[in-house]
Amino acid sequence: MSAVKSSKVIDVCIIGSGAGGGVMAQQLAEAGIEVVVLERGSERGPADFLKQDELSNMIRQTFFAPDYLESRRSAVNEKAVPGKYSLLAQTVGGSTVHWGSWSWRFRPDEFRVLSQDGALAGASLADWPISYEELEPYYAKAEQALGISGAAGSNPFGAPRQSAYPNPPHVYRPASRLIESGAKKMDLHPFPIPMAINSRVFGGRAKCMNGGLCAGFGCPVHAKASPLSIHLPAAVATGRCRVLPNSRAIEITVDQNNRARSVRYLDAQGKEQELRARQIIVACSSIASSHLLLLSKSARYPTGLANSSDQVGRNLMCHILSQTNFEMAEPSNSIAGPPGNIAIDDFHASDHAREFIRGAVIGEAIEPMPINAALKVGNYLGADPATKGKRAWGKPLREYLSKFPFLGGMISIGEDLPQANNRIDLDPEHRDAAGIAVPRITHKRHPNDIALGRYFEQRQIDIALAGGAKKAWATDFSQYSTESGHLMGTCRMGNDPKTSVLNRWCRTHDVENLWVIDGSFFPTSGGYNPTLTIFANAYRVADYFIREVKRLEVR
Amino acid sequence: MSHIPIQEMTRRDFARFCGGAFATALAARPLTLLAAEQGSAPSTLTTVQWQTVAAICNQILPTLDGLGANEANCVNFIDKALAHEEKKSLAVYRHGLSVIDAFTNARWQQSFHALGDERQIETLEKLEDGLLPNWSSAEQSAWFATLRYHTLLGFAAAPHFGGNQNLAGWRAMNFPGHIHEMGGLSDAQVEGVEPITIHFPHHG
Numbered sequence: 121m122s123a124v125k126s127s128k129v130i131d132v133c134i135i136g137s138g139a140g141g142g143v144m145a146q147q148l149a150e151a152g153i154e155v156v157v158l159e160r161g162s163e164r165g166p167a168d169f170l171k172q173d174e175l176s177n178m179i180r181q182t183f184f185a186p187d188y189l190e191s192r193r194s195a196v197n198e199k200a201v202p203g204k205y206s207l208l209a210q211t212v213g214g215s216t217v218h219w220g221s222w223s224w225r226f227r228p229d230e231f232r233v234l235s236q237d238g239a240l241a242g243a244s245l246a247d248w249p250i251s252y253e254e255l256e257p258y259y260a261k262a263e264q265a266l267g268i269s270g271a272a273g274s275n276p277f278g279a280p281r282q283s284a285y286p287n288p289p290h291v292y293r294p295a296s297r298l299i300e301s302g303a304k305k306m307d308l309h310p311f312p313i314p315m316a317i318n319s320r321v322f323g324g325r326a327k328c329m330n331g332g333l334c335a336g337f338g339c340p341v342h343a344k345a346s347p348l349s350i351h352l353p354a355a356v357a358t359g360r361c362r363v364l365p366n367s368r369a370i371e372i373t374v375d376q377n378n379r380a381r382s383v384r385y386l387d388a389q390g391k392e393q394e395l396r397a398r399q400i401i402v403a404c405s406s407i408a409s410s411h412l413l414l415l416s417k418s419a420r421y422p423t424g425l426a427n428s429s430d431q432v433g434r435n436l437m438c439h440i441l442s443q444t445n446f447e448m449a450e451p452s453n454s455i456a457g458p459p460g461n462i463a464i465d466d467f468h469a470s471d472h473a474r475e476f477i478r479g480a481v482i483g484e485a486i487e488p489m490p491i492n493a494a495l496k497v498g499n500y501l502g503a504d505p506a507t508k509g510k511r512a513w514g515k516p517l518r519e520y521l522s523k524f525p526f527l528g529g530m531i532s533i534g535e536d537l538p539q540a541n542n543r544i545d546l547d548p549e550h551r552d553a554a555g556i557a558v559p560r561i562t563h564k565r566h567p568n569d570i571a572l573g574r575y576f577e578q579r580q581i582d583i584a585l586a587g588g589a590k591k592a593w594a595t596d597f598s599q600y601s602t603e604s605g606h607l608m609g610t611c612r613m614g615n616d617p618k619t620s621v622l623n624r625w626c627r628t629h630d631v632e633n634l635w636v637i638d639g640s641f642f643p644t645s646g647g648y649n650p651t652l653t654i655f656a657n658a659y660r661v662a663d664y665f666i667r668e669v670k671r672l673e674v675r
Numbered sequence: 676m677s678h679i680p681i682q683e684m685t686r687r688d689f690a691r692f693c694g695g696a697f698a699t700a701l702a703a704r705p706l707t708l709l710a711a712e713q714g715s716a717p718s719t720l721t722t723v724q725w726q727t728v729a730a731i732c733n734q735i736l737p738t739l740d741g742l743g744a745n746e747a748n749c750v751n752f753i754d755k756a757l758a759h760e761e762k763k764s765l766a767v768y769r770h771g772l773s774v775i776d777a778f779t780n781a782r783w784q785q786s787f788h789a790l791g792d793e794r795q796i797e798t799l800e801k802l803e804d805g806l807l808p809n810w811s812s813a814e815q816s817a818w819f820a821t822l823r824y825h826t827l828l829g830f831a832a833a834p835h836f837g838g839n840q841n842l843a844g845w846r847a848m849n850f851p852g853h854i855h856e857m858g859g860l861s862d863a864q865v866e867g868v869e870p871i872t873i874h875f876p877h878h879g
Contacts, residue, residue, distance in 0.1 A: 173833040291862045329859025457865040490831040513735040524848040
């Protein structure tokens with residue numbers, strides 16, 4: 121698609137086409153608003169997704185993030201090492217194209233963590249300026265749009281809900297049944313994971329083909345819901361939305377009236393273009409959204425756009441993902457189906473008898489990737505006194521690999537705590553191929569995160585062993601942070617402009633026509649995968665945007 | 676990222692650097708594919724280096740039930756990756772191989788690849804523990820970890836990258852290959868009510 125003429129002022133420019141940007145594009149275009157979506161990545165679809173493999177998608181990340189560079193360190197006094205750490209998809213449809221699809225509503229208490237648990241040293245806990253009740257209708261709307269499969273009312277510890285899921289749950293594999301049996305023996309309440317993967321033909325999209333390669337991969341039959349398969353085609357069909365792939369925003373400019381004026385971007389040829397818009401929506405995910413604001417320096421905003429609070433880039437969260445594997449006597453069928461089918465939520469609520477606050481959901485994590493399974497040999501050998509301390513190569517390694525069909529797994533989506541120093545800023549040393557300072561991640565775990573992670577690791581092992589697993593063992597979650605792909609925070613939402621970047625409508629406190637609508641707004645991270653909340657919030661903000669359209673001077 | 680001196684890095688950083696960040700440093704297109712398609716003759720390693728890497732791979736993943744690193748041709752995966760995605764690791768690779776051979780030549784007057792299993796294993800254990808002479812302990816441990824990592828990639832990655840030859844790696848793990856390329860599975864197969872038949876479509 122050709123570039124937009126620079127003299128023209130369009131209604132709305134959306135930067136990023138993932139869960140936030142995709143919903144906004146569809147909702148605004150359908151409401152009669154003219155939208156241009158700038159997407160840094162290229163356009164890929166089912167034909168391309170047939171050619172994916174674990175090495176390209178997960179290990180080298182050449183498939184979805186071919187030219188991405190960032191740097192990372194764990195403390196402010198360290199030098200950051202450049203690389204590709206975060207699990208991102210730079211593609212039309214954003215990271216939601218390669219998401220795992222687990223789709224939860226946050227519980228009401230997850231909107232008021234500070235009130236619920238009180239302040240904790242080293243953490244910047246906060247209440248959300250919105251409540252579960254306010255978001256509830258939009259969760260329902262998102263679930264319908266995405267065709268979530270699940271069983272309403274099956275989780276006694278989940279958020280209260282009025283509506284059923286549009287599709288029935290997926291079937292259980294042998295590994296799911298082992299977890300179910302173990303959980304029931306422990307008097308827990310297992311239930312099917314709600315997933316944005318079609319369990320039957322729905323919404324003009326295919327039923328799941330049970331291919332196993334879901335998290336980290338694009339779906340070759342669009343059974344997995346994403347803006348690529350749902351929102352962007354609908355937006356474009358209105359005739360009022362254009363999507364420009366391979367278009368990388370590098371600066372948002374402001375005019376003398378303190379309004380965002382234009383987006384400077386590099387087109388597919390690397391040539392600089394400028395797009396003027398009356399309203400500008402940033403929706404690039406936590407790292408890239410804060411990075412873009414920080415790059416947009418001006419006399420008025422010398423430390424980055426909309427950053428008068430010095431909060432842009434801060435409180436980056438990425439969940440604490442404890443993982444375990446177990447070995448079954450029978451084949452687990454963990455290479456097949458959607459990415460895990462059964463969950464346990466009994467341990468979710470904060471419990472002051474535990475040595476940490478907050479909690480997590482435990483879900484079945486399938487084991488469909490041979491490289492990933494092979495790399496965990498050390499954990500396997502360490503779990504058994506007979507092999508503990510053995511070198512993780514030679515015959516023990518080769519014998520372990522033969523057990524691949526018998527492996528099952530679990531994961532906890534643990535709420536990690538926001539910390540002001542866990543942040544994105546501009547790397548003073550390293551630049552990418554376009555000469556732009558790369559986003560520098562500074563990230564260190566709070567002791568609460570580690571305690572929570574260890575606790576949930578043990579609960580998973582208890583469940584697996586109660587279910588009859590031959591053995592169960594943990595993999596070391598503490599080495600991972602942004603690899604989770606669950607990127608949240610960096611432009612926290614709040615009522616006080618001194619301590620937050622966005623107001624309750626995800627509009628920046630500083631600049632009236634500038635919005636950040638993705639996962640950046642999260643004040644805290646919740647103990648569930650974040651994406652359904654990103655979708656639901658985008659629907660909520662879109663409603664407001666459309667209601668306010670006259671006052672916003674969009675047209 | 677190429678200019679970070681190794682001595683400034685911790686062991687884990689080094690392993691990640693060689694195994695992870697290096698791997699992603701280059702182009703969008705997996706150039707290894709092109710090299711791998713051009714055959715399995717050495718493209719970066721000398722004959723002796725190839726033999727040494729192959730022997731190390733074989734000790735890391737020995738043959739069991741007719742399937743191991745040799746059958747998967749893991750050394751070919753590594754050789755092709757060193758030409759492209761892992762290009763910046765090549766000098767480190769060469770250095771490590773020379774230290775290993777210097778050690779075995781001094782001790783047993785033989786190159787590593789010519790030694791029997793026992794001596795090869797003894798050498799690799801010293802390497803993993805950082806005990807070979809004339810090389811920093813952290814660097815040799817990291818070097819071994821990297822080679823082990825690359826061996827696993829060569830064994831279990833899709834065969835078009837030059838390893839997993841004749842699907843030896845996937846057969847060893849009883850992994851049927853990419854289900855999405857085979858038309859998917861039924862719900863009854865996921866449930867275990869009907870078997871998942873593994874037919875390895877490309878090879879026998």
